[in-house]
Amino acid sequence: MKILGKSILADAGGLRIISLDIFAPEIALKVKAGQFVVLIPTAKGERIPLTVVNSDKQSGKISLVFQETGLTTRILGAMEPGDVLYALAGPLGQPTRISNFGKVILVGGGVGIAEIYPVACAMREAGNNLTVILGAKNKNFLILASEIKAIAQDYYCLTDDGSSGEQGLTTDKLNALLSKGKYDLVYAVGPIPMMREAARITRDFSVNTVVSLNALMVDATGMCGCCRVTVAGGVKFSCIDGPEFPANDIDWDELEKRNSMYLDKEKHICKLKNVS
Amino acid sequence: MKKEPIEAKELAVDKRISGFEEVVLGYSEKEALAESFRCIQCKNPTCISGCPVNINIKEFILQVTRKDYAGAYFTIRKTNNFPSICGRVCPAEYQCRKACVLDKSKFAYCSPEAINIHFLERFVGDYGMRNNLEAPIEKDTKSSKTKVAVVGSGPAGLCYAGELARKGAAVVVFEGLQSCGGVLRYGIPNFRLPREILDYEINYLAKLGVEFKTNVLVGKTVSLDELFQQGFSRIFLGLGAGVPSFLGIKGENLCNVYSANEFLTRINLMSAHKFPEYHTPVNIGEHILIIGGGNTAMDAARSALRLQNMRGLKPDVRIIYRRTELELPARRLEIEHAKEEGIKFEFLAQPKEFKGNDQGFVRKLICLRSELAEPDSSGRRRPVVIKESEFELDCDLCVMAVGLKANQLLIKATPELKTNQDADIIVNPESMESSIKGVYAGGDIVGGEGTIIEAMGMAKKAARSIIDNT
Numbered sequence: 001m002k003i004l005g006k007s008i009l010a011d012a013g014g015l016r017i018i019s020l021d022i023f024a025p026e027i028a029l030k031v032k033a034g035q036f037v038v039l040i041p042t043a044k045g046e047r048i049p050l051t052v053v054n055s056d057k058q059s060g061k062i063s064l065v066f067q068e069t070g071l072t073t074r075i076l077g078a079m080e081p082g083d084v085l086y087a088l089a090g091p092l093g094q095p096t097r098i099s100n101f102g103k104v105i106l107v108g109g110g111v112g113i114a115e116i117y118p119v120a121c122a123m124r125e126a127g128n129n130l131t132v133i134l135g136a137k138n139k140n141f142l143i144l145a146s147e148i149k150a151i152a153q154d155y156y157c158l159t160d161d162g163s164s165g166e167q168g169l170t171t172d173k174l175n176a177l178l179s180k181g182k183y184d185l186v187y188a189v190g191p192i193p194m195m196r197e198a199a200r201i202t203r204d205f206s207v208n209t210v211v212s213l214n215a216l217m218v219d220a221t222g223m224c225g226c227c228r229v230t231v232a233g234g235v236k237f238s239c240i241d242g243p244e245f246p247a248n249d250i251d252w253d254e255l256e257k258r259n260s261m262y263l264d265k266e267k268h269i270c271k272l273k274n275v276s
Numbered sequence: 277m278k279k280e281p282i283e284a285k286e287l288a289v290d291k292r293i294s295g296f297e298e299v300v301l302g303y304s305e306k307e308a309l310a311e312s313f314r315c316i317q318c319k320n321p322t323c324i325s326g327c328p329v330n331i332n333i334k335e336f337i338l339q340v341t342r343k344d345y346a347g348a349y350f351t352i353r354k355t356n357n358f359p360s361i362c363g364r365v366c367p368a369e370y371q372c373r374k375a376c377v378l379d380k381s382k383f384a385y386c387s388p389e390a391i392n393i394h395f396l397e398r399f400v401g402d403y404g405m406r407n408n409l410e411a412p413i414e415k416d417t418k419s420s421k422t423k424v425a426v427v428g429s430g431p432a433g434l435c436y437a438g439e440l441a442r443k444g445a446a447v448v449v450f451e452g453l454q455s456c457g458g459v460l461r462y463g464i465p466n467f468r469l470p471r472e473i474l475d476y477e478i479n480y481l482a483k484l485g486v487e488f489k490t491n492v493l494v495g496k497t498v499s500l501d502e503l504f505q506q507g508f509s510r511i512f513l514g515l516g517a518g519v520p521s522f523l524g525i526k527g528e529n530l531c532n533v534y535s536a537n538e539f540l541t542r543i544n545l546m547s548a549h550k551f552p553e554y555h556t557p558v559n560i561g562e563h564i565l566i567i568g569g570g571n572t573a574m575d576a577a578r579s580a581l582r583l584q585n586m587r588g589l590k591p592d593v594r595i596i597y598r599r600t601e602l603e604l605p606a607r608r609l610e611i612e613h614a615k616e617e618g619i620k621f622e623f624l625a626q627p628k629e630f631k632g633n634d635q636g637f638v639r640k641l642i643c644l645r646s647e648l649a650e651p652d653s654s655g656r657r658r659p660v661v662i663k664e665s666e667f668e669l670d671c672d673l674c675v676m677a678v679g680l681k682a683n684q685l686l687i688k689a690t691p692e693l694k695t696n697q698d699a700d701i702i703v704n705p706e707s708m709e710s711s712i713k714g715v716y717a718g719g720d721i722v723g724g725e726g727t728i729i730e731a732m733g734m735a736k737k738a739a740r741s742i743i744d745n746t
Contacts, residue, residue: 026492026498040454047454047556088453089492091496186561219452219545222535225684230529235528257531257635257637261559265557265559269555
């Protein structure tokens with residue numbers, strides 16, 4: 001639970017994306033692509049889930065990537081190598097189903113880019129042909145681009161302001177690619193509007209699409225139901241049944257609303273603790 | 277002359293609802309003595325068979341009358357490891373007190389005349405705790421060579437750990453959450469079971485040599501096979517029933533519809549009632565509904581009312597139950613406490629549908645009226661919905677306390693572990709051994725939702741079968 005390393009992947013306009021290397025040998029030994037951990041930074045902190053982006057069995061290290069958005073991620077962002085997390089447990093969730101699907105498109109938006117990285121690695125290892133579409137606000141937030149580019153057959157990046165790659169949306173690029181060629185699987189992680197749009201687009205091309213959801217969680221072990229989502233009309237718990245689900249079966253509207261349940265409290269605590 | 281039952285003193289209502297302090301203050305020595313003298317010391321006592329772990333109730337009460345509190349403590353400790361906990365949370369009015377010859381009730385729970393065994397047990401348990409009385413360690417050479425893993429630190433796991441540690445076994449308890457106690461920690465609020473009591477019992481086990489490893493999810497972080505490879509020769513699974521049930525009605529996923537587990541975990545484990553000092557939030561509403569009639573429903577209702585009061589809202593919490601007050605499965609004392617604190621009840625009502633606003637927050641609950649028909653398999657009268665009886669209740673926060681199912685994290689990761697149709701682990705009822713050799717189980721993961729003392733009873737049985745067969 002000790003922090004071994006820290007790197008600032010992006011830092012612009014008061015927004016930072018940070019990567020932490022944490023000593024967690026048992027988790028490093030077990031974790032598979034698509035799984036996450038739950039952690040509490042300090043004694044009075046919240047339990048938050050974070051995807052394991054990288055792991056190394058030999059050194060017992062796992063890497064977590066997060067954007068400083070609320071109080072908990074800011075506290076985590078202020079921690080330094082040598083500091084010890086108050087709690088860390090995992091690996092949680094179902095691993096990504098990895099197999100040789102053929103031609104796979106991976107779409108990563110914002111900090112979601114970090115989450116597609118382990119899946120990209122595993123898919124590549126399984127012999128898939130990878131097309132990667134990365135999207136960010138501007139070039140500063142285009143994290144892990146060189147690492148991902150190195151394992152992709154086709155690589156596209158899009159920014160809101162055109163400061164790197166093309167100006168535009170990842171989902172428009174997805175639409176363009178699917179219109180031109182045949183793909184066997186789409187895997188998308190990013191903000192809800194992006195994943196929802198990806199689901200809408202891929203439905204028209206009837207291509208199998210998987211997304212990893214970021215539902216709110218408390219225990220993250222299946223005991224509270226905070227992360228429940230409606231998938232194909234049935235209730236699933238993101239923490240134990242997910243976090244990945246078929247994109248076209250998800251009730252996006254419900255997920256978006258449930259994820260905003262504590263926005264006023266988050267604003268309040270950030271203001272109080274002077275981190276807004 | 278007939279002696280009146282001695283009631284335990286309680287915190288005043290206004291003080292109760294301004295925080296989470298313990299409500300029942302317990303007996304003074306004088307009160308405990310007076311109550312103990314009410315016991316008629318039956319020649320053939322019936323109370324003992326009413327206790328799931330068969331505490332020698334007659335004997336310990338006799339010892340209290342003689343002011344031999346240490347003796348009484350050791351009498352209880354022979355069969356119950358946690359008297360201070362059980363004296364606070366056991367549904368005594370359905371168990372030992374219901375079996376007391378002084379009981380005059382025709383219901384499932386006893387009348388006030390039955391001896392207040394639970395208050396006496398608590399008095400004795402707290403005496404033992406205050407005086408650091410320690411149950412004797414009876415190391416035997418066979419058990420000393422055994423290395424045992426306990427999965428889950430709830431009532432079953434703690435009880436099992438204590439039993440084996442006292443025999444000298446090397447015991448390691450694995451807990452998935454950041455602190456130990458299981459449902460005693462995340463489920464039961466401080467106003468029923470103060471954290472100091474739980475911490476004392478856990479520290480006591482640590483002093484006995486039990487090692488606690490938190491943040492370990494057996495099944496995920498480490499498998500049962502790996503535990504055996506690490507040198508554990510026996511594994512006990514006290515996984516608990518922690519998966520919340522929902523009703524499957526429309527609107528159940530609206531914002532501010534909580535499972536009782538989530539609502540209580542946020543408060544009890546994460547201290548959301550101290551937000552923003554603690555960082556986990558919990559929402560609160562002006563019109564709160566709680567669905568269900570068990571202890572969890574009472575705990576959720578009383579916690580919600582405290583939060584309303586602490587945040588300056590006018591208390592408005594209502595329990596929705598499909599039967600009547602008589603059938604409420606909660607402890608009678610907690611029902612009384614809930615009423616005293618201002619919890620309202622809507623009996624013979626069955627939730628049908630939630631309605632929300634444009635932002636996705638719950639606003640109304642539509643219910644149907646029910647009436648009671650003949651008893652069902654549980655022995656309670658079955659509620660039957662009355663046609664066209666819809667009515668609407670204001671509701672901006674709802675807590676579903678409609679039951680819990682077996683925890684699945686380890687079970688799903690261990691396909692060779694046989695389970696029944698409820699996904700509970702199947703064990704040999706004599707040895708408590710599961711379908712995997714050397715792996716035992718007890719508590720709610722075996723029996724479904726039960727009481728803490730029942731869980732302890734199963735844990736003791738499993739411990740006994742290991743001690744005898746090592």
